[in-house]
Amino acid sequence: xxxxxxxxxxxxxxxxxxxxxxxxxxxxxxxxxxxxxxxxxxxxxxxxxxxxxxxxxxxxxxxxxxxxxxxxxxxxxxxxxxxxxxxxxxxxxxxxxxxxxxxxxxxxxxxxxxxxxxxxxxxxxxxxxxxxxxxxxxxxxxxxxxxxxxxxxxxxxxxxxxxxxxxxxxxxxxxxxxxxxxxxxxxxxxxxxxxxxxxxxxxxxxxxxxxxxxxxxxxxxxxxxxxxxxxxxxxxxxxxxx
Amino acid sequence: xxxxxxxxxxxxxxxxxxxxxxxxxxxxxxxxxxxxxxxxxxxxxxxxxxxxxxxxxxxxxxxxxxxxxxxxxxxxxxxxxxxxxxxxxxxxxxxxxxxxxxxxxxxxxxxxxxxxxxxxxxxxxxxxxxxxxxxxxxxxxxxxxxxxxxxxxxxxxxxxxxxxxxxxxxxxxxxxxxxxxxxxxxxxxxxxxxxxxxxxxxxxxxxxxxxxxxxxxxxxxxxxxxxxxxxxxxxxxxxxxx
DNA sequence: ACCTGAACACCGTTCAAGT
DNA sequence: ACCTGAACACCGTTCAAGT
Numbered sequence: 001x002x003x004x005x006x007x008x009x010x011x012x013x014x015x016x017x018x019x020x021x022x023x024x025x026x027x028x029x030x031x032x033x034x035x036x037x038x039x040x041x042x043x044x045x046x047x048x049x050x051x052x053x054x055x056x057x058x059x060x061x062x063x064x065x066x067x068x069x070x071x072x073x074x075x076x077x078x079x080x081x082x083x084x085x086x087x088x089x090x091x092x093x094x095x096x097x098x099x100x101x102x103x104x105x106x107x108x109x110x111x112x113x114x115x116x117x118x119x120x121x122x123x124x125x126x127x128x129x130x131x132x133x134x135x136x137x138x139x140x141x142x143x144x145x146x147x148x149x150x151x152x153x154x155x156x157x158x159x160x161x162x163x164x165x166x167x168x169x170x171x172x173x174x175x176x177x178x179x180x181x182x183x184x185x186x187x188x189x190x191x192x193x194x195x196x197x198x199x200x201x202x203x204x205x206x207x208x209x210x211x212x213x214x215x216x217x218x219x220x221x222x223x224x225x226x227x228x229x230x231x232x233x234x235x236x237x238x239x240x241x242x
Numbered sequence: 243x244x245x246x247x248x249x250x251x252x253x254x255x256x257x258x259x260x261x262x263x264x265x266x267x268x269x270x271x272x273x274x275x276x277x278x279x280x281x282x283x284x285x286x287x288x289x290x291x292x293x294x295x296x297x298x299x300x301x302x303x304x305x306x307x308x309x310x311x312x313x314x315x316x317x318x319x320x321x322x323x324x325x326x327x328x329x330x331x332x333x334x335x336x337x338x339x340x341x342x343x344x345x346x347x348x349x350x351x352x353x354x355x356x357x358x359x360x361x362x363x364x365x366x367x368x369x370x371x372x373x374x375x376x377x378x379x380x381x382x383x384x385x386x387x388x389x390x391x392x393x394x395x396x397x398x399x400x401x402x403x404x405x406x407x408x409x410x411x412x413x414x415x416x417x418x419x420x421x422x423x424x425x426x427x428x429x430x431x432x433x434x435x436x437x438x439x440x441x442x443x444x445x446x447x448x449x450x451x452x453x454x455x456x457x458x459x460x461x462x463x464x465x466x467x468x469x470x471x472x473x474x475x476x477x478x479x480x481x482x483x484x
Numbered sequence: 485a486c487c488t489g490a491a492c493a494c495c496g497t498t499c500a501a502g503t
Numbered sequence: 504a505c506c507t508g509a510a511c512a513c514c515g516t517t518c519a520a521g522t
Contacts, residue, residue, distance in 0.1 A: 051486075
């Protein structure tokens with residue numbers, strides 16, 4: 001009786017970095033990132049918050065570990081893709097990779113904010129970028145231009161882009177007629193745009209702010225822009241040896 | 243003596259939303275966003291944390307107010323620009339606006355993260371986007387395509403893009419020769435790229451990850467990509483009336 | 485080696501109370 | 504109308520102590 005757990009004798013598997021990180025991801029997926037606290041993660045396994053510190057070097061290390069889990073999932077999803085080779089069609093190859101990453105990210109909606117706020121790059125992120133870089137180089141980019149391209153693509157490589165323009169919000173709130181009139185006066189184009197969407201049928205390509213379509217459009221704009229840069233004389237100098 | 247302040251009789255101007263928001267910005271600029279607490283902001287004016295709640299509806303309202311101050315600065319900087327009109331050259335007009343916004347943002351390095359984490363759009367942000375939209379529409383974009391363009395540009399409109407690719411980090415840490423060798427094996431392109439930058443002189447356009455140049459490159463890629471989309475048959479249908 | 489109790493120095497927020 | 508003291512329910516983290 002001395003060794004028995006007082007409450008229900010719950011058998012606990014010992015903690016490990018792996019289990020802790022996966023637990024943090026599970027918790028964030030289920031309850032949101034704000035519920036990922038040291039106390040909550042520990043509780044998930046029947047331990048106290050302080051136990052985590054033996055395995056993980058504090059909260060931000062925990063979040064980095066969680067990022068690594070997610071990016072690891074992306075990596076897994078991405079290695080088994082069969083599309084055109086980068087030599088044949090680097091745009092399609094990269095596009096496919098990015099949209100695959102997005103599929104994973106959509107299952108972890110907290111991840112973009114955490115990834116962008118995290119200062120250092122985790123190993124999984126480094127490896128992922130190696131893959132993106134490979135596509136560019138095999139697609140004919142010089143290292144120099146590929147480097148710029150990685151910066152230009154930014155977080156879109158990992159399948160997300162923090163949206164901050166949501167035109168719906170502008171007219172969302174209930175407002176008096178005068179207020180609306182004044183707003184329309186000071187925001188003519190915003191209102192014009194919204195009006196067009198309202199009484200447009202199939203003419204406007206998408207009903208209203210389809211996040212997936214907007215993301216894909218943004219990727220395509222970047223890919224086409226990069227293709228232009230690639231074939232411009234300015235960048236045709238130093239080719240990476242393949 | 244009954245009405246005298248016990249300590250030094252410090253004269254305090256009364257609080258107001260304006261003062262509080264500007265105080266939050268000042269504190270964030272000076273000490274970083276993590277030091278912007280209700281207690282610290284109140285202390286800045288010689289009040290207690292609870293006093294803020296009379297004027298401002300909690301912490302997130304405080305941060306929204308701080309965003310509005312910064313975006314207001316951007317708006318001020320942007321209205322007095324004299325460049326080409328959008329009708330003459332929308333790319334230059336938009337580029338100039340975006341780089342001006344960036345100049346303001348660089349004085350408030352905490353702002354990008356706060357803006358992206360904030361869910362709702364503040365009035366100042368709405369007005370700013372109206373201006374961007376105006377450039378696009380006057381530059382010949384249909385409302386439909388302009389809408390997509392706003393999404394594609396994203397936070398770059400406001401002069402920032404959260405960078406997460408920092409190749410320096412990959413080789414930063416001191417590591418054993420074997421570890422480096424293994425890394426180089428698994429990350430051939432990343433190492434190849436870095437090697438080229440090391441023993442390249444003036445051939446590579448920029449020494450190493452110049453944030454400003456990378457930002458401008460990204461903007462130009464997007465502008466060129468959007469220009470392509472604009473002249474493609476797919477989008478030439480519905481023009482916005484000017 | 486692995487886990488924990490107690491404690492510390494913080495947070496944001498509420499609310500009844502002061503002037 | 505404007506501000507505050509006391510209190511509450513949380514955080515992350517340290518450290519000496521348990522097994």
